[in-house]
Amino acid sequence: xxxxxxxxxxxxxxxxxxxxxxxxxxxYIEEHGPVGNWIALPQKIGEFCKSIHMHxxxxxxxxxxxxxxxxQASYSSGLKRCGKSCRLRWLNYLRPNIKHGGFSEEEDRIIxxxxxxxxxxxxxxxxxxxxxxxxxxKNYWNTKLKKKLLGKQRNKECHVRKDRSxxxxxxxxxxxxxxxxxxxxxxxxxxxLATEVNHMPPASIDxxxxxxxxxxxxxxxxxxxxxxxxxxxxxxxxAPIEADFLHYPNYMVPPNCYNPIERSTxxxxxxxxxxxxxxxxxxxxxxxxDNINIPVFAENNTLPQISTGEVDRRDLxxxxxEYSRYVGNIYSAHExxxxxxxxxxxxxxxxxxxxxxxxxxxxxxxxxxxxxxGHEAVSSQWVGGGRGTGGSSFxxxxxxxxxx
DNA sequence: AAGAGTTGCAACCGCCGGATC
DNA sequence: AGATCCGGCGGTTGCAACTCT
Numbered sequence: 408x409x410x411x412x413x414x415x416x417x418x419x420x421x422x423x424x425x426x427x428x429x430x431x432x433x434x435y436i437e438e439h440g441p442v443g444n445w446i447a448l449p450q451k452i453g454e455f456c457k458s459i460h461m462h463x464x465x466x467x468x469x470x471x472x473x474x475x476x477x478x479q480a481s482y483s484s485g486l487k488r489c490g491k492s493c494r495l496r497w498l499n500y501l502r503p504n505i506k507h508g509g510f511s512e513e514e515d516r517i518i519x520x521x522x523x524x525x526x527x528x529x530x531x532x533x534x535x536x537x538x539x540x541x542x543x544x545k546n547y548w549n550t551k552l553k554k555k556l557l558g559k560q561r562n563k564e565c566h567v568r569k570d571r572s573x574x575x576x577x578x579x580x581x582x583x584x585x586x587x588x589x590x591x592x593x594x595x596x597x598x599x600l601a602t603e604v605n606h607m608p609p610a611s612i613d614x615x616x617x618x619x620x621x622x623x624x625x626x627x628x629x630x631x632x633x634x635x636x637x638x639x640x641x642x643x644x645x646a647p648i649e650a651d652f653l654h655y656p657n658y659m660v661p662p663n664c665y666n667p668i669e670r671s672t673x674x675x676x677x678x679x680x681x682x683x684x685x686x687x688x689x690x691x692x693x694x695x696x697d698n699i700n701i702p703v704f705a706e707n708n709t710l711p712q713i714s715t716g717e718v719d720r721r722d723l724x725x726x727x728x729e730y731s732r733y734v735g736n737i738y739s740a741h742e743x744x745x746x747x748x749x750x751x752x753x754x755x756x757x758x759x760x761x762x763x764x765x766x767x768x769x770x771x772x773x774x775x776x777x778x779x780x781g782h783e784a785v786s787s788q789w790v791g792g793g794r795g796t797g798g799s800s801f802x803x804x805x806x807x808x809x810x811x
Numbered sequence: 812a813a814g815a816g817t818t819g820c821a822a823c824c825g826c827c828g829g830a831t832c
Numbered sequence: 833a834g835a836t837c838c839g840g841c842g843g844t845t846g847c848a849a850c851t852c853t
Contacts, residue, residue, distance in 0.1 A: 422846090423821070446838065494839075495822070507820095530841060545842075546820050 414446070414489045424488075424496055431486055432493055433501045442497070446490035453486075499540045506538035510547055518544060518552060 420428075435452045442448055486493060499505075510518075514536055521532045527548075529541035536544065 421823075444838080489823095491839085492822075499821075527842065541841075542821075550819055
């Protein structure tokens with residue numbers, strides 16, 4: 408049984424808010440303070456508006472001047488809006504000190520730095536930019552900032568490819584990675600992006616409560632080690648690699664052979680499970696149909712969650728997120744990519760499903776032996792230009808940006 | 812000038828997790 | 833313990849404005 412809707416969809420208005428509706432909502436909140444229950448708000452506003460009607464001389468400065476007709480129409484029945492719509496309108500548009508547009512270079516840097524570090528957690532990013540809303544930042548990123556950065560990076564791609572070949576990858580290995588590049592051919596150069604951002608001053612995260620923000624605090628999101636314990640700066644130095652084994656006793660991750668492309672491939676092998684209703688599940692299945700190249704090993708050749716044939720995306724994200732702490736900033740862009748791919752459920756580029764971890768591990772061992780002369784020969788200084796993609800669709804306007 | 816294509820952004824949708832019953 | 837409610841969130845859509853041909 409599905410959940411009952413929060414409001415009667417048939418009787419609520421949808422679409423753009425009128426000035427009168429804005430004025431009604433704004434006046435009510437200014438009069439009564441923070442809203443405790445948004446769902447009940449429209450009805451309460453109805454009662455409020457009746458009182459306004461009796462004392463219109465006090466309030467008419469607010470909205471009669473703007474559009475008296477709309478006020479007259481709404482006062483008897485409150486706002487014919489869903490409570491959630493009211494909340495959104497208030498948070499994104501009506502609340503005081505909201506800034507729209509005109510992002511500064513400094514704000515660009517902060518947004519980029521945080522996006523690379525934590526992915527598309529717009530509410531967290533917005534909490535670091537007073538006056539900005541998550542919706543605004545999200546739109547800004549999707550429509551402008553991303554294109555701006557990727558445009559810069561596109562020019563560097565050929566250099567990265569040359570550099571990759573210089574590092575002595577065999578033809579076979581290069582070919583496998585080219586295959587990977589083809590998979591992500593619509594993506595951007597996340598490595599370059601990370602490099603670019605890492606050359607910027609580190610984005611700092613203010614952990615103190617922001618009185619102007621209605622967003623969730625950072626600590627609530629458990630950034631888990633991203634923040635240095637005694638500082639509000641993003642952690643700059645990777646922890647000793649041994650720490651990995653402390654945190655993941657079941658995961659034996661050879662420290663020198665878990666490079667960005669390989670790690671991304673782990674994710675690329677996971678496919679969202681289709682549900683009978685045609686929607687996609689938040690759980691993912693594994694396939695070994697790609698050129699799998701995953702030097703991730705577990706005790707007894709098993710991975711506790713993944714080997715069951717499904718992996719919850721949160722488990723995966725948690726694992727990758729934790730791992731990214733130890734490999735430093737250079738991989739953080741791929742982490743962002745991974746997170747983005749997972750959260751958008753955009754892993755459906757492949758075919759079929761399956762789960763043969765033994766094959767994966769076996770082929771990986773073979774591959775590493777063939778091409779690197781053993782696992783430990785894989786350089787931690789990998790700079791292969793693995794081209795990632797956020798994976799999600801960026802609305803109908805987003806597609807062209809990747810192709811230009 | 813006009814139609815097609817693109818962009819920007821407000822608003823919506825549906826999912827998730829915490830709180831409460 | 834399980835059901836339900838609600839706030840919060842990220843992804844997506846609709847559409848007006850703008851640009852291109």
